[in-house]
Amino acid sequence: MIRQQLRDWIVAQGRVARGDLEDDTPLLEDRLITSLQVVELILFLEALRGRPIDATRLVPGCFRDIDTIARNFLEL
Amino acid sequence: MTQATPWLERLCRISAAQSVPDRACAWPQHLGPDDWCMSPELLSPYGTAMYEALDERQRRRLGFFEAVNFFSLNIWGERQLIAGIAPRLYPQDCDATSRYLQHFLAEENRHMALFAEFCGRYAGKVYRQKTWRVPRAHAEGEEEFLFFARVLLFEEIVDRYNVAMSGDSRLPPIVRHIHRTHHGDESRHLAFGRRTVVELFERHAARWAPEALARVRQELEAFLAASWREYYNPEAYADAGLPDPYGCRLRLLADDARQRHHAAFSADSVAYLRRHGILAAEGAQ
Numbered sequence: 001m002i003r004q005q006l007r008d009w010i011v012a013q014g015r016v017a018r019g020d021l022e023d024d025t026p027l028l029e030d031r032l033i034t035s036l037q038v039v040e041l042i043l044f045l046e047a048l049r050g051r052p053i054d055a056t057r058l059v060p061g062c063f064r065d066i067d068t069i070a071r072n073f074l075e076l
Numbered sequence: 077m078t079q080a081t082p083w084l085e086r087l088c089r090i091s092a093a094q095s096v097p098d099r100a101c102a103w104p105q106h107l108g109p110d111d112w113c114m115s116p117e118l119l120s121p122y123g124t125a126m127y128e129a130l131d132e133r134q135r136r137r138l139g140f141f142e143a144v145n146f147f148s149l150n151i152w153g154e155r156q157l158i159a160g161i162a163p164r165l166y167p168q169d170c171d172a173t174s175r176y177l178q179h180f181l182a183e184e185n186r187h188m189a190l191f192a193e194f195c196g197r198y199a200g201k202v203y204r205q206k207t208w209r210v211p212r213a214h215a216e217g218e219e220e221f222l223f224f225a226r227v228l229l230f231e232e233i234v235d236r237y238n239v240a241m242s243g244d245s246r247l248p249p250i251v252r253h254i255h256r257t258h259h260g261d262e263s264r265h266l267a268f269g270r271r272t273v274v275e276l277f278e279r280h281a282a283r284w285a286p287e288a289l290a291r292v293r294q295e296l297e298a299f300l301a302a303s304w305r306e307y308y309n310p311e312a313y314a315d316a317g318l319p320d321p322y323g324c325r326l327r328l329l330a331d332d333a334r335q336r337h338h339a340a341f342s343a344d345s346v347a348y349l350r351r352h353g354i355l356a357a358e359g360a361q
């Protein structure tokens with residue numbers, strides 16, 4: 001359910017069709033999410049978690065794909 | 077980079093004359109959520125039903141944490157600015173631009189110290205930075221241009237808040253002092269920024285492919301929108317005791333009154349960039 005909400009958010013950014021988005025599709029590398037949209041992604045994830053993300057966990061690679069995000073921030 | 081010109085020399089002279097230690101700074105023993113620290117008209121819910129639903133005490137409390145958010149945004153913005161300016165110093169020789177940028181850096185450092193002192197002394201924290209930059213390929217001169225253009229847009233919005241609050245007698249003297257000090261230096265930074273942005277654009281844009289120019293315009297518009305979204309911080313809403321802070325943010329960002337506020341405060345910057353062909357004319361593709 002939460003993973004689906006994350007997938008819906010990424011598709012809503014308008015850079016990828018639902019059918020082309022896999023859990024291991026590179027999000028930043030393929031520019032499906034831009035630098036400026038990462039801030040919104042962080043806030044979206046915080047809303048899903050119900051608590052802020054520790055800034056020390058925002059390291060290169062932490063938003064690589066849906067699997068990585070779920071593992072790092074959503075405890076899925 | 078710009079060459080030695082009378083206007084740049086003049087900015088250097090003014091900065092040098094104003095770089096005396098700041099003796100007018102009197103920090104009160106206590107400031108907190110019961111004190112007005114932000115002009116009510118500049119609170120992020122102003123003009124919306126959410127603002128009307130808040131009582132005076134809640135507005136003051138939100139104002140305190142939004143002041144901390146405003147100063148935090150400035151700390152992060154200026155930290156990036158300093159990191160970006162430093163490698164641009166003295167690219168070849170002792171050029172006039174680099175000499176001015178030394179003043180620029182010193183002034184930005186002084187501002188950061190003021191902002192951090194307020195946040196640390198009265199709130200015990202600086203809100204987290206959430207900005208993120210993904211490396212990508214650039215056309216020749218594009219990265220240089222975008223760096224200065226982003227700085228200009230960020231600082232021009234901030235400056236409008238500084239001007240409004242430096243003269244707001246409802247705010248404590250120290251808050252007005254911080255805004256006044258920042259505005260005093262920023263007026264020179266903005267003069268420098270406007271000239272530099274136009275000069276870099278005129279130097280490089282003619283050689284950019286149409287898709288590169290479109291990308292630059294799109295990035296500047298997206299940056300402006302993203303800069304505004306940073307004024308809506310769920311952590312500040314939570315600290316102020318507002319329920320559903322993330323939902324608050326999304327509802328406010330979708331409110332027409334807030335979009336009108338953004339447009340009004342950005343109008344002069346957008347008009348300047350359009351006048352110089354940096355942003356496309358209104359309604360143009």
